[in-house]
Amino acid sequence: MCFDLHCHFLLNYSSNPVCCHHIRKMEKEYVHSFLAFLIVSFFMRPNILAGGDSLLSTFCEEKFKNYTLNSPFENNLKLLLESWSASASSWATGFNNTFVGEGRDRVYGQALCRGDVNSTVCQICIENASQKILKQCKSEAAIIWFDLCQVRYSFQNFSSMMVYTGKYPDQKRVEMNKKVSNPVHFVQVLTYLMNYISNVTAFDPSTRMFATGEIKFSRKKTIYGLVQCTGDMAQQDCYNCLNSALKELQECCSSLEGGYVVSRNCNVRFHLDRFYYGSGLMLTYPTSNEAKWKIWMVVIVSCIPLSVLAVIVGFWASYHGRKKRTEIDDERSQNELIHELSRPTGVDITEEGELISSEELPFMNLSTLMAATDNFSDSNKLGIGGFGTVYKGVLPDGKTVAIKRLSRKSWQGLEEFKNEIIVIAKLQHRNLVKLLGCAIEGQEKLLVYEFMPNRSLDLFIFDSKKQSQLEWKTCYDIIVGIARGLLYLHEDSRLKIIHRDLKPNNVLLDHEMVAKISDFGMARIFGEDQNTANTKRVVGTYGYMAPEYAMEGLFSVKSDVYSFGVILLEIISGRKNSGFHLTGQAPTLLVYAWKLWNEGKEMEFVDPLLMESCMITQILKCMHIGLLCVQEDPADRPTISMVVVLLGKESIPLPKPKQPALSVGRVIQIDRFPISNIYPSVNDLTVSVPSPR
Template identity: 65%
Template sequence: MLSSLSNGDPLFTFCSPEYRNYNPNSQFEADLKNVLDDLSSNITRNISPPGFYNTSRDSQDQSVYGQALCRGDVNSTVCQKCVEDASQDIFRNCNSTDAMIWYEYCQVRYSFQMFFSMMVYTGKLPTHNVQEKKVSDQIRFSEVLVYLMNELSNETAFNSSKHMFATGRIIFTTKETIYGLLQCTRDISPEFCKNCLDSALGELNACCSFRQGGIVVSRNCNVRFELYQFYNDTSNSLLTYPFSKGHKLKIWKVVVATCTSILVLTIIIGSCTVYLSRRKETERDDRSEHALLQELARPVAVTITREGNLVTSEELPFFDLTAIRAATGDFADSNKLGQGGFGTVYKGELPNGKEVAVKRLSRKSWQGLEEFKNEVILIAKLQHRNLVRLVGWGIEGEEKLLLYEFMPNRSLDFFIFDSERRSQLNWEAYHNIISGIAKGLLYLHEDSRHKIIHRDLKPSNVLLDHDMAAKISDFGMARIFCENQNTANTKRVVGTYGYMAPEYAMGGVFSVKSDVFGFGVILLEIISGKKNSGFYLTEHAQTLLSYAWRLWIEGKELEFVDPLLIESNPTQEIILRCILIGLQCVQEDPEDRPTMPNVISLLQGSESISLSEPKQPAFAVGRVVPSHQSTTDPTLNGLTVSAILPR
């Protein structure tokens, strides 16, 4: 076998930094050693064909899952030796509870969580790539390479006799031949295999299409090409590039055929213009939904650069539908936690005993698709004690599912708007909740890697853990700001009536001060025990904000406070201070509102920031309704989109 790679060194080793390290001499270490020994012993046995093996060990509090895959062209001796070396290497050099190692002839992976039959693309680029020389005719080389690898990817995924492994070659010049190899793990579906290969080939083309060789490895698929035969050629598969020299189809015929096709296509488009324009809205939505589902079917996590470009990063755990159904009792009504405009939330329990909240998004909701994409791609990496953590996701057909850490005490609105439950908490608990929300927003606005605007802050999106600590949730409406960006504008206003800042509701302009406004509304709701939305139905005032301001300027601010809070707090000064902070946060002009660092300082009683008298707050922020409706009926959870109607 011809190869320039060293058989004794790994191509790439990945010790996941996302998960905790295991302790030496722990039960996990003992189980891991048994799993790796099992992989080495059984990789060439009991499987037809050999070369792929899954195994696991279950202890009382922890499980260990392992998987090994050998390249499809190596014999049993080479396969077993490679897995044995890889297992020893990963055990010696990684102490993470989730890790993977790639050699030229095999790969070994282990994890504390079950990953069998799950496809998560995490492309890695071995340093071998940069050692390859560049080709001379880069444009044509790239064309021929792409053709070869695309043909082989279909063979790998959909030709069952190949066992998800294919090799082939194609003549580039009279002296040069391109050799390609593609492989998937055999526990995923052909469709997932093709998706994984497409993602890997996209990275291979970007990094190496101008080089004489290249490799991309991932958890479920690997791709490689060279200008020499680096594999055992069992099939002698030779492909012919359609436009290569000597091909029967001459270039001039291609040109004529292309021009003719363009002419016919132009006529067809012209004759169908009227028909297509009538269906433009529906078809655009259908295409967008299809494109988004296709994009999400390839689980590539991304982050955003300073220039606003998307780049690949580490993955968020993917769960198949079968596992999620089992966790939720097939979405049993007894496990239902709540329901909103985007779907239903269920309580679930994973095989390791961990409790999760599973949001099952509405099958036909385009908003739900946008929210799903936003949370999976943009928000998955946020880590803060006052933010609900997204722990996984799943997509299959029309099913779109998000898995969050489970919050046993439900949401803030469950307590503050119910007199009986409200009495269970004292002022200290509410003050801690207020501070937690503020700290979560501070992280989003200033301390995370990117400035993030939540855009839908409300009590139902503030969840409470077992210690009643506040955690902000539902980032489906969130937007990331680039460096030095302070405001943005949108024609598609989304949010909840009663919590949207006036500049956003009426003009589509949003910023960190939009979230400050929502925080101020929640603060005033906590203190009063009354909802801002629907307050106009009371005899007090048009909105809760106007009612609070009127009592403040009349010196009757204590009438605004829920009597239960006054009873549980011996010093009224802190409560009055919070009313003032709330009124400052809901000022009509965003410039008059404080930033979240100032809010936290004020909540802590800092003397370095003065408390100025609030101006009259924004009383009416309009009502947002779908553009195709003429009514102002809110949706189930108050989430609506599109045109602004006058009051």
């Protein structure tokens, strides 16, 4: 086929190509395909050279033992990356999630192309990224980001690792370092644009997890935005990932003319120049300066007192300003905590002047704990709660431990992690569970405890088969052990600790049936002269919370005494306080105990299985102490030190108890992360029973 020079020029460079006499003779279908090829060549290939091969960032995780030259793992990795060099048609969706190999040598791979490029461009970018990541990373897991695609591999399954770990790549483009002239208004318009297209991306299936948009920032300037999630994400997971990325984007780049944040599962980007192919959603910012002026005119004409308006506006600005500052401070504190705790040599955490160092709390490798739990296998799962899952593990030295893997989707899990380290790492007592160490790598946060072979107290006192294994002497020793553990927390330790979630699930039993209090994620540290505190966010478990805490958010050492009293009565009766109203005997177990006490029928309250081995006077005394602990007024309840004295001496007369609270209301354990199922508390350090508020 021949072309004259004029025709060749028109076909390759004109916006309106004109066919010469050679082309007119061709079949119509051939012309269309040939023109399509030329258009792709003209419009797409230069951008591949300019941007598609532009490396944004690379992250290589630390090398692990099984990854050596020509190892099965490396060979599987090469096979996986080579498999992506198939025909361009295999990249029609722009996403691939696969694996190669078996067992410990299996390699999981994931590749994603930007949603605005075709399959040919996608394939070229993936090939370049695969070659680059193989050269740059010799590790167990890695990810590489280009302008038009990203490639990732790991020895772990991605489906269990959808965690946001955002990264702000080094910005080498000069234009992205230019600051905008009106940053306040710019941030408002940018936020509106990015939030809008993020919602579309996450919840509109037709977008295939990708969206672009544009919005006028001023008469002459437009903001262009792009967001994308990997194709394996659920809608809510995508939205959460984008929401986290947008917060970082605002923090790093909101006053600049452009910026982007990349992560494993989602990416966000904006610029004042169009950087994506095709057209995006055309948006209009809902409030303009002219509209504001019209509002003021209406206000003036309507003669609304300016003083009233000023008060309203001032209140609104103050409220939202505090809320925004709180969100930013929380986000920064969370990021700072992760970075601080991630230091391999140890950390210093200041909390009421107290420090935690690596000498007090050993730091362990994530790979060691993964091996100990067989990669967090379900067969090693001991229990699950609002903050994460607990696994049984065996360390390289043969020691059996319990490993709590905090939820990676919960920032509250991070707060619990910090709280647990601050509180329990500095406490050593026979009746407190011992924290052996922790591990922090990326978004993984794990706590390692001594293993309790007899699991938790609730499995004995509420199980008809295991109740027979508990003689009264064992029960009495458990009661005294819990009381002594609380005494240490309240009065004898370096810190004054309020547990706030004491219940049978959080009382663990070692091989000698010694009681150990666990789960300090909700605990609060009090000052030496502090007796009470108030919170707007009530946490705990229905049936064990003191009435003043459940109803008003007031808590103190007497709140823990109330919870202890409930446990004491549950041990004696072998019945749960929560759900007791279903028996028809009384609204709660506490009211039932009070009723029988006043009627002189105390022995009807005692578990028949305990009657065979108990000392009647001792068990009635414990019931009396339990009723003293659950009195409605905190001032009427004894301190835990007095409880220990009463339990230890037979001769001390006991005051007459007053009526317990009829109801403590229903309060959920964690308001943002309710648990849909109740799991058995097997050495469980976090399990709670939630109820709707």
